[in-house]
Amino acid sequence: MCIGIYLQFCIEQQKIETMNNNSNTFLGILAGTAIGATLGILFAPDKGTNTRRKLVEEAQATKDQLAREANNLQDRVADVVSSKKETLDSRVESLVSDVSYKADDVISTLEKKLGELKARNKKLQKTSV
Template sequence: MSNSSNTVVGLLAGTVIGATLGILFAPDKGINTRQRISDEALAAKDKIAERAVELKDQVSSTMVDKKESLDTQLESVVSNVSHKAEDVITTLEKKLKELKDKNKKLQKTV
């Protein structure tokens, strides 16, 4: 997880713990306290679920972006290698022609 994600999770956990402790030490009937704890727990669960969905979406988006970047870079490398290979083939063909010409001259003189 990133630092901002850890911070958000820490803040949520702190909020839940603080609210729970506040409710427990507040002078109120047991049934009311239990209901408030239940309500706070459900609210915290919903916030955590929302944050989990947001994090999943962020990770998914980042992965898609990185994949597209990698695909683009790979395509560029393949294209560059293809051009280099073509240059090497052209150079080799020229050298082969030169060698054939030299060989013809040598055969004529013998």
């Protein structure tokens, strides 16, 4: 049971890493787009004031997009972690319950064997006297 929980945890870690890799890819594409747009604006034949205004607008739009993506990623990771924590808590509780029942079974069996041994010992003591 413990191995199953550990394997499930490892699988979930891989899912989170994959999600992070996808987010990193998206952020790379977003950064490349922003750099390309900025270079396009800089090389466009336009007045300096217009170029600076466009650069500021593009920078603000990129900043806003990055903030949204960071918030989305944070929310997704929090959801996954919360879900997996609940699953892990449930499995640990189940494991503890199973172990408790097994311990009760072992104790009952040992008490039964002890009773049998006491009876056998008593019988042997009677025959040896």
